[in-house]
Amino acid sequence: xxxxxxxxxxxxxxxxxxxxxxxxxxxxxxxxxxxxxxxxxxxxxxxxxxxxxxxxxxxxxxxxxxxxxxxxxxxxxxxxxxxxxxxxxxxxxxxxxxxxxxxxxxxxxxxxxxxxxxxxxxxxxxxxxxxxxxxxxxxxxxxxxxxxxxxxxxxxxxxxxxxxxxxxxxxxxxxxxxxxxxxxxxxxxxxxxxxxxxxxxxxxxxxxxxxxxxxxxxxxxxxxxxxxxxxxxxxxxxxxxxxxxxxxxxxxxxxxxxxxxxxxxxxxxxxxxxxxxxxxxxxxxxxxxxxxxxxxxxxxxxxxxxxxxxxxxxxxxxxxxxxxxxxxxxxxxxxxxxxxxxxxxxxxxxxxxxxxxxxxxxxxxxxxxxxxxxxxxxxxxxxxxxxxxxxxxxxxx
Numbered sequence: 001x002x003x004x005x006x007x008x009x010x011x012x013x014x015x016x017x018x019x020x021x022x023x024x025x026x027x028x029x030x031x032x033x034x035x036x037x038x039x040x041x042x043x044x045x046x047x048x049x050x051x052x053x054x055x056x057x058x059x060x061x062x063x064x065x066x067x068x069x070x071x072x073x074x075x076x077x078x079x080x081x082x083x084x085x086x087x088x089x090x091x092x093x094x095x096x097x098x099x100x101x102x103x104x105x106x107x108x109x110x111x112x113x114x115x116x117x118x119x120x121x122x123x124x125x126x127x128x129x130x131x132x133x134x135x136x137x138x139x140x141x142x143x144x145x146x147x148x149x150x151x152x153x154x155x156x157x158x159x160x161x162x163x164x165x166x167x168x169x170x171x172x173x174x175x176x177x178x179x180x181x182x183x184x185x186x187x188x189x190x191x192x193x194x195x196x197x198x199x200x201x202x203x204x205x206x207x208x209x210x211x212x213x214x215x216x217x218x219x220x221x222x223x224x225x226x227x228x229x230x231x232x233x234x235x236x237x238x239x240x241x242x243x244x245x246x247x248x249x250x251x252x253x254x255x256x257x258x259x260x261x262x263x264x265x266x267x268x269x270x271x272x273x274x275x276x277x278x279x280x281x282x283x284x285x286x287x288x289x290x291x292x293x294x295x296x297x298x299x300x301x302x303x304x305x306x307x308x309x310x311x312x313x314x315x316x317x318x319x320x321x322x323x324x325x326x327x328x329x330x331x332x333x334x335x336x337x338x339x340x341x342x343x344x345x346x347x348x349x350x351x352x353x354x355x356x357x358x359x360x361x362x363x364x365x366x367x368x369x370x371x372x373x374x375x376x377x378x379x380x381x382x383x384x385x386x387x388x389x390x391x392x393x394x395x396x397x
Contacts, residue, residue: 004178005033005244008380010079010117012088012108013053014095015043017158018124018167022048025089025170026056032174037079038062039108041095065107076107080115081362084382087177088112090124090167093135099147100138116379118180122173123152127163150176181386185393187228192261192268192318193221194275194307196236198254202299203286211358212276214238216323219385220272221246227389229270234260236275254278254304265311270392271318273308274347276325276358280304309341319396321345327352334368345369345395347388367391 009029013022022038029036038053038061050061065076088095088108095108099121104110112119121142129135130152143149151168168176195217199207214235222243224231232247234257242248251257254277265271280301290297312320322343324334327350334348349365350356356364356378364378367388374391376384 003033003244004029004174004181007034007181008082008084008382009034009036009177010039010083010086010111010115011036011053011057012039012041012086012091012112013044013048014041014088014090014092014108015046016090016092016124016167017047018090019044019047021167021170022089023052023056025173026053028170028174029177030057032178034177035059037082039079039111041106041108043092043094062107065110076111076114080111080117081378081380083111083115083117084380084386085120085177085180086112086115086117087120087122087173089122089173091121093123093125093129093132096121096123096135096138096142100141116377116383118146118148120148120150120173120177120180122150122167123165124167125152125165127161127165130165131163148176148180181226185227185390186224186270189229189269189396190267191224191229191231191270191272192234192264193217193224193231193272194234194257194261194277195221196238197276198236198257198278198304199252200254200278200281200304201252201285202282203288203290205289208278208281209237210276210278212236212238213359214240214275215359215361216363216381216385217272217274218243219381220274220388222382223385223389224270226386227393232264234264234275254281254307258305258307258310261307261311262314265314265318268318270321270396271308271311272321272392273311274323275307277307278304306341308343312342319344319392321347321392324348325351331366331368331373334366338368345392369395 013019036057037059040063054061098109150173153166153168154164155166156162196214197210197212199209201207218240221231221233225245234249249260283300283302308322320343324337326333330348334346338346346368347365356362363381363384366375
């Protein structure tokens with residue numbers, strides 16, 4: 001991956017002399033398209049000012065755990081949900097020790113615990129501190145939890161020592177960040193994803209639809225491309241930019257969406273039905289605007305085709321994933337749909353919760369498949385999408 005377009009990078013800066021490199025790091029992340037926000041520890045502010053990183057990032061720098069200006073004063077939760085990646089550079093020996101023991105005594109350490117995003121550390125410390133047994137044990141603890149490291153490099157240090165412990169150069173750190181999003185899990189696979197709502201016309205100016213924003217489907221498309229797949233989105237009317245390297249086919253109605261999907265499915269390895277497709281459409285479309293009449297109006301509706309079930313019934317069929325947007329008995333209904341529609345996997349979520357439902361930036365879902373399930377706690381939709389793509393890739397035959 002040679003870009004970070006549409007990626008939210010939360011940069012943590014701790015208190016070491018290498019903090020001066022964070023300014024260049026912000027710029028390099030932005031040049032690859034990332035949106036960057038910065039958290040600074042109290043120690044970091046002794047080496048570089050928040051104003052410098054604010055000017056470079058274009059966003060306020062966060063330094064306080066209990067931020068009265070943040071929504072509900074819970075700045076660490078907001079930042080944790082926003083991030084696609086938490087990158088800490090420099091990561092000092094002290095910070096690494098606190099992360100290893102699960103401390104949450106400042107904004108950076110607390111956010112590290114609260115985020116579902118990947119954590120990438122760029123260690124920076126004296127060579128003897130790096131080689132100390134305590135630091136080695138802390139690093140082993142963190143890597144066993146899935147934390148990634150870039151560096152440290154070996155060379156002359158600010159104190160005059162020579163050895164391992166220098167923070168890697170910003171260019172190397174940026175490339176490591178890019179690599180986290182370029183998984184290769186679906187390299188060469190062809191993926192079709194439906195997204196957004198459908199509109200079922202009543203007359204030339206009115207239609208039946210729903211509140212789907214398409215954010216989850218488009219996040220899945222970005223994650224699919226990052227995993228190496230050739231990706232097409234069949235999208236209802238949404239106000240979202242098309243992710244780079246994604247083919248987009250715009251439709252209005254459910255029947256139009258089905259037609260596009262049937263055209264694409266013969267060359268499709270994975271089909272993900274994320275769109276909120278209208279179950280019914282008007283039996284007929286009036287040629288002219290329906291005029292206001294009495295106190296009531298009766299509409300005759302007919303069933304729309306079930307797109308995901310139709311795709312699952314094709315031969316040969318792709319690995320077929322559905323979404324179950326429910327408001328009660330979420331898992332029960334999802335399991336029933338997976339069985340009745342002959343799906344390989346279904347993703348269940350609660351759309352009655354406005355914080356994770358239509359139009360929200362967050363989601364919380366449970367992926368179900370034959371013989372297993374995995375619940376993904378609340379996080380940004382891009383984080384959820386990356387995890388879902390990894391799960392799908394692991395279940396391919």
